[in-house]
Every structure is written in structure tokens, then in C-alpha cells.
Amino acid sequence: MxxxxxxxxxxxxxxxxxxxxxVVSHGHLTPGGGFQGGATIAGAGxxxxxxxxxxxxxxxxxxxxxxxxxxxGGLVFLGAAMLGLGxxxxxxxxxxxxxxxxxxxxxxxxxxxxxxMNLVVGLKVFAGLVSAMVAIAAFRRWKE
Amino acid sequence: MxxxxxxxxxxxxxxxxxLALLRVFFGPSVPDRVVGVDTLNTLxxxxxxxxxxxxxxxxxxxxxxxxxxxxxxxxxxxxxxLQGGLE
Numbered sequence: 001m002x003x004x005x006x007x008x009x010x011x012x013x014x015x016x017x018x019x020x021x022x023v024v025s026h027g028h029l030t031p032g033g034g035f036q037g038g039a040t041i042a043g044a045g046x047x048x049x050x051x052x053x054x055x056x057x058x059x060x061x062x063x064x065x066x067x068x069x070x071x072x073g074g075l076v077f078l079g080a081a082m083l084g085l086g087x088x089x090x091x092x093x094x095x096x097x098x099x100x101x102x103x104x105x106x107x108x109x110x111x112x113x114x115x116x117m118n119l120v121v122g123l124k125v126f127a128g129l130v131s132a133m134v135a136i137a138a139f140r141r142w143k144e
Numbered sequence: 145m146x147x148x149x150x151x152x153x154x155x156x157x158x159x160x161x162x163l164a165l166l167r168v169f170f171g172p173s174v175p176d177r178v179v180g181v182d183t184l185n186t187l188x189x190x191x192x193x194x195x196x197x198x199x200x201x202x203x204x205x206x207x208x209x210x211x212x213x214x215x216x217x218x219x220x221x222x223x224x225x226l227q228g229g230l231e
Binding site: 001005012015016019023030031032036040043046047050051 | 217
């Protein structure tokens, strides 16, 4: 699109990304969490695609990297769920007797595996939404 | 601590949003409806901030910020479609 939209996007995309990262990392303290923050960061990707066009997006987008990141998000979520498998599946052993994430409730480094799960769900949602959006934007059958 | 002034201000903003909604319903052309939706987005952000102040919860402002950022992206997507699509 035009010059104004491109310049505004250059200023706005880091803002949306940082705010999405804030929503993801404070998922156990404030409204939001993995899905909402991931969708917000994917909104930055949509803004990049709209403002700079599909050609620039294809140059920056690596399908294998995003596919691997989405798989990694799901696997780390399952790994965090299996940390306390000695007691039960999804047992929050990081909170009860873990070395990290066992701070005072209400602080950032608390709530056991919840921040880890929020981070990986945010990564998975971001990678999945951006991959789906690029795949839809690259679909050009009507222009034969 | 509920402050009634913020509720009155939110009601005034809601009346303005209803007027913008009339433009969305009865707009004769598509850009009229797009401008109506854009106005509605801004008024909804104002309403969210006012209600966050009325209920005395600062974390409600986060949702208003996210809505303001994403409504900009949505309006931009419609504008890009109306001017001829991607590239």
C-alpha cells in the first residue's frame, strides 16, 4: 500500500508484537493468555502482509521454520504437562516442589508451569495463524 | 468504588455508537459502511476505557489497547480489498 500505511506499519508492528508478548507472558496475572496473545502477535503479521504485500512476505517467511515452531509449541506443552507424571498427568510439580516458577502468587515467576504453557501456546498460535494466512494469501487460482 | 459519572459518559458514548450503527445499517455504499464501522470501533474503545474507569479495574484497559490495535488492522484489510486486493 501507500507510503503512509508503510511508515505507520513500521511503527505499529513492533508495538503490537511487544503488547502481544506482554499479554502472553502475563497470562497468569491479567486477562488474556496464550491464545489471545498469540492472535495479537499474528495480527502484527497480518499488518505486515497487508502493508508490504505478498512478495515481501514470501521473502521473509520460511514455511519449514514456522511448521517446526508450531510442532515445538505442542511438544513443549506436552512436556510441561508430563513434568509431574510421578503423581498425575498435568500435576503442577514446578509449583509444589520445583526450582523455578514457585514465587509469591501474583508475581511474574509464579504459578508453576502456567507461564511456560502460555508461552508455548502463544508461539503455536502465532506460527499457525501466520502460516494459514500466508497460505490463503498465496492461493491465486482465480487469476489464470 | 463505583463512580456514576463514568457510567453516564459511557451511556453518551453508547448513543453515539448507535448513531454510527445506523450508518452501517442504512449506508447506501460500501465505503459508507466501512467508515461507520471504523467510527464504531473508536467509540467502542472509548466505551471500554470509560467502563474500566467506572468499575475501577485497570486491567480492563489492556483489552481496549488490543481492540484499538486490531481494529486498525481490520479497517486496513477492508481498505486493501476495496482498492483492488493483494498486489
